[in-house]
Amino acid sequence: MGQGPRARTLSPITLGVIAAVLALVPVLAVSIPGFSDAPAHMARHHILAMASSSTPLSHYFVVHWQWIANLGEDIPAVFLAHWLGGDLATRLVSAAIAPLTIAGILALSRAAHGRVTGSAMLATPLALNQAWMFGFLNYCLGIALALLTAAWLFSRQRERLPEQAILGIAALVVWTAHMAAWATLLLLAAANELARLRSIHDIWPAIRRNLPLMLPVIPLLIWRAHSHGANVTWIYEDVVRYKLTVFAGSLRGTWMKLDLALLGAIFLSALLALRWTGRQRQMEPRLLIAALLLAAGALAAPLYLLNSWGTDVRTAPIAIMLFVMAVRPAIDLRKERLVCLIGLSLFLVRLGSVTWAWASRSAELEHRLTMLDAVPRGGKLGYVYVRDSCDGWALTPDEKLASYAVTRRDAFVNTLFMVDNARLLTIRDPKFQERWTSDSQRVTLKCPEDRVDAVQLQERLQAMRQDHFDAIWVSGVPAGELPPVPGYRVVRHFPKQAMLVQRR
Template identity: 30%
Template structure:
């Protein structure tokens, strides 16, 4: 690897890489709670995890049992920060805002190891640290992917320096740590490492079959988590895996890799990345690293094969899409004989793209943070230990700019030790269990999501129907968050104690069902569970 001197281009210098990593902190500096779709629900789980033993309220409705599963990244990191007295919300912010810089560092480390220097084209990949799965709030997954890329950079470096025996030793615990963070990161690390070892074996002159065998042998240090995986998934053999080869969804996931707030901005940004990849195929001044090109093709194959639901977890294939694109971009480099002027031009355009993209993310998070503050003012009027039924309005067709309120009810657990009906219940995937004396329609995700009309193919109830059959004797408050139009007669027997726009908070005064409930019967095909 080339050492730095005064003639080293600015984009190849270590100081530039440090700066690029630090810039990734900026978008999440302002929000006190990172405005991500699922994160508030996870924060509710963290509060249960930390305070269940000491909270007389939470122990009425929830239980929490530690288990070794491949989905514990942030859950484990919360523990030492809580012990240090940092507080739950600051701890979550600190951990989450660190994930994009770690992802950027992983991308840059891989680029430097593969190319011997950081090519200017690598900066096009850096905004993918703020990818849609991250914004969706898959924080354990996002953290594991960041760690996977850092680990892959170390894997390549130890191969380059000839420390293969040491690598075989240290990657046993590293692979287990990545798996515990989230199993998806471990799987991605295995795909990247295998493709790199395959290319290394082919470069040594091995035939393809022998090269595959040698690559598999070299990747054995990454296999111990397979035992953990078998034990973990054996705890819930009924977990669903399905929705294979949904081509419409896969095309949509690719289009959404940078989805944030503004459709035109996000699609133009994706168009820039596609143009860069196409230019690398057309322009003779650019080329691809065989190592990472093969890795990108392997990830593409996995993306195609993966179903939408794996072991009960949705959006499995969607999560891989942005990292597949990132690897393809990191694989691009100018040819050695390319003149410095061209490389400088590429570096300026890439840096400008990165700054504009991160600027858009920063503005988006700031605007969402203002919306969060407005909605969360309702919790100032809720007593500690309240039993809350929360309803979050949703359309049958989700707009590009998701309001990210779907799991906001989880913050009632965080701030008021209240019951919230948004917690997930997935055997083997969640450590929290809900023991609230109603059926799932009023006790767990997705009971908090309600619509105006009935949505075909969805389990969400219309708000009117859910309000009409709400078991009022079980709840103290109803929290309506950006609801769709509903029948005001269904609020009979409740007192409004807070309102902000269409959102409102109601105290249940009468346990009797409203007279208008008869106008919203449950269709026979819908089984009502109590």
């Protein structure tokens, strides 16, 4: 009797709720979240919300709302941006993604095992995985929704019309969030059925039960009917090494040694939990099959799929997450509680490292953004970015930082995503549409010399001059090392940062 309150306090569901609430901290505790792509997402949300009004943005951009499989964060963020602005709206929706993912982990664990397990707690650090750190926010929100849908699918007892309708609607919602999240949901559903197959006669009932999940094929065919460009691209020099790096980098984003050590600690803790199960069947078959299917998908995925980069980078952490979650709970409750506490401890390490990495740079990034005061409101800002070093492990928002010019100066900037067949907005000027979208800000840092490609830098600056940008922000090159740009002068500079504006 004396251990009852303690057991409840240390129950996995209680610890999971604590983790979900704490997962809000990294995004809300800093003024500039450290997601790599978040500034560009934020700018897009602001444009989608404001471009139809009589703002300078309407002179640069045209909005094309369409039903595509890449709207997970866009829909709620754009809705909120009408009242809160793109910056705050994006932060609030982004903050909810990790807690929702943890909720999906807990729900799926309960559906698969009959209760929330210690292995689910071991999987919680993977809610803050490298795809999340990259800022693949539509995808990450879609994965959270896919996990929640799979939890309902694993536990449903009937397949009457109302349940089938709910499943079809859920599939459409997940697909709308991101197509890769829908593919993950399909693999989870397939694993759910494969684990229960006993004979060939079970195949058709299994297909029938899951047919509503295929409802998104209709909008998919409509969306891709007029697609163009390379849908699949392989660009691997050493595919084995690259794929190993993808899996090893599942927690990439802060410091390499810490991220790798934490992933190793999760792996060792999962092995310990596996040894402690005390059961003949140590792994839950549905989660294990789903993990194997996702791992195979990550290994087979090309570099670009449907014009989208990094399918394997997105999928690998989810495969590892499901492998860990598949470990059955220990029969010995003391050992199971210890696994839960280990999981919470590992989550707190991940949470702390991400929050520290972001908070330690937030003031510096805000200081850099004061450069935008020199940009004319409603003007055109060209951004040139050279990365600081050849060490590419840490993921930061520096490459897209100038996107804040959209929300703070209503200015055009050349950092926005313009993926073929997934464009919710386009640039009115066809020449700018062709030349000045995402990646046009990059100038190569030659490695291992740590030397800027001077020719490329000169060409980029001259191209911006020819297209009459009102201001040019060069990041990663000291002002004294910049080549002269006729008609422009340096008005602000910080270490390796310079703002040039047109002479008037």
